[in-house]
Amino acid sequence: MNLSKSKGVKKMPKVILGNIVERIKDKVDKDNTDLEFYIGGEHFDYGEVQITKRAAIAGSTIGPAFHMRFQPGDVLLMSRNPHLRKAGMVDFEGICSDVSYVCRxxxxxxxxxxxxxxxxQTDSFWEFAEANKKGSTNFFLNWSDFEKYEFILPNIETQRELTELLWAAFETKTAYEKLLIHTDAIVKSQFIEMFGDPQTNPMGWPIKCFDEVATVDANMTTDYEKYADYPHIGIDSIEKNTGRLFGYRTVKEDNVISGKHVFGPQHIIYSKIRPVLNKVALPDFEGLCSADAYPILPNVKICNRDFLAHVLRSDYFLSYILAFSSRSQMPKVNKKQIGGFKLPLPPLEGQEKFAFFMHMGENAKLKLQESIDSVNTLIRALMHQDFTN
Structure with a gap:
């Protein structure tokens, strides 16, 4: 069915977002509420229409800006860094900060x-946001800026048809994403089978200090002209737990004005800010990363890069490093703390066998990601024809 030719679509005039959508300001005291969960910027996924991640308010270090209540069915729109395309619907109740707009x-x-x-999540919406953003490095839009967005709104009958198709496509994509998670679980199981639990080290591998197997290669630069066209990896461009890199731009596009670390495909990028987010990336290119991350360089004579990255993503490392960051408003770890980590180190040959298995898993995930990308293309195509005709 060609929805662009559905009754009334082409005759539909443009509407202004602020005339049909309102920002909800339902304020609560995070320290005196029965609500259990909060959503921060790290819980949004790039370009996704639903927010499924969350964290418990109790025991968290969130600040006073987290005072906006949202309800099931609300749509949250992140006002910061529009190139990350953070906006989605929630199906639970909780709070968010005042830089996430609750929309109905x-x-x-x-x-x-x-x-x-x-x-x-249309291209035209984010193009509008990019064209109207404020700031020099930490870009943002006020709600009054978003309110001015104009677009063609299909009639209510066509919206119902589109919504049914679009959510069905989203559910298909979700099924593929569950297979991605299952693939990661298989890789973790293979690690345990080959090397045992690093916490108990049942196979008796020699224990090494982090500083023996890798170095924090903090090569800082302010030569923005030399690196203008290189990728710039901010913390927000590293997916938690998986380390997938997304939504990043060039140094020039991000208007970088502060010192950044140089990295290459030989490095691991580790986010030292809020280590609970477990952001460990394996780049396959050269670029600059945030000073809030460390490029880690393994000693290739005794340690495989993929093996070490897997260890850094493990619960074993996470339990160690979180002990240094639990009491801070903005948790952060330093080189000395990372350097004090100790790990069982199997022979390099075994590490490389695991890395081969890990790459097989990554190849399977790439094929799944291609299927996910195809569904995303379908969703964009359905939206494009009705928002541009």
Whole structure:
């Protein structure tokens, strides 16, 4: 069915976002609430229409800016760094900070709430956001800026048809993403089978200090002209737990003005900010990364890069490093603390066998990602025809 030719779509005039969507300001005291969960910027996924990640308020280090209540069905729109395309619907209740806008339709007979996240995840919406952002390095938009966005809104009948198709496509994509998680679980199981639990070291591998197997290669530069066209990896461009790199731009595009670390495909990028997020990346290119991350250079004579990255993503390392960051408002770890980590180190030959298995898993994930990308293309195509005709 060609939805672009559905009744009334082409005759539909442009609408202004602020006329049909409102920002909800339902303030709560995070220290005196029955609500259990909060959503921070790290819980949004690039370009996704649903937010499924969250964290417990109790025991967290979130600040006073986290005081906006959201309810199931609300759509959250992140006002910072629009190139990361952070906006999605929630199906649970909680709080977010005041830099995440809680959005609801003003009239379900004009705009379906279930259609709103797809409006936000159109290319035209984020192009508008990029064109109207403020700031020099930490870009942002006020709600009054977002309110001015104009777009073609299909009639309510077409919205219902589109919403059914779009959410069905999203569910298909979710199934593929579950297979990605399962693939990671298989790799973790293979690690345990080959080397045992590093916490108990049942196979008796020699224990090495981190500084014996790798170095924090903090080569800082401010030569923005030389590296203008190189990728710039900020912390927000590293996916938690998986280390997938996404949404990054060049040094020039990000208007970098502070010192950054130089890295290459021989490095591991480790985020030293909020280590609970477990951001460990394996780049296959050269670039600059945030000073809030460390490029780690393994000693290739005794330690395989992929093996070490897997250890750094493990619960074993996480339990060690979190002991240094639990009491800070903005948790951070330093080189000395990382250098004090000790790990069982199997022979290099065994590490390389595991790295081969790990790469097989990555290849399987690439094929799954291609399927996910195909579904994303379908979603964009469905939205494009109705928002541009």
């Amino acid at each position: 339709t003003k009239n379900e007979m004009v705009l379906l709430q279930s259609f709103l996240p797809f409006v936000f």
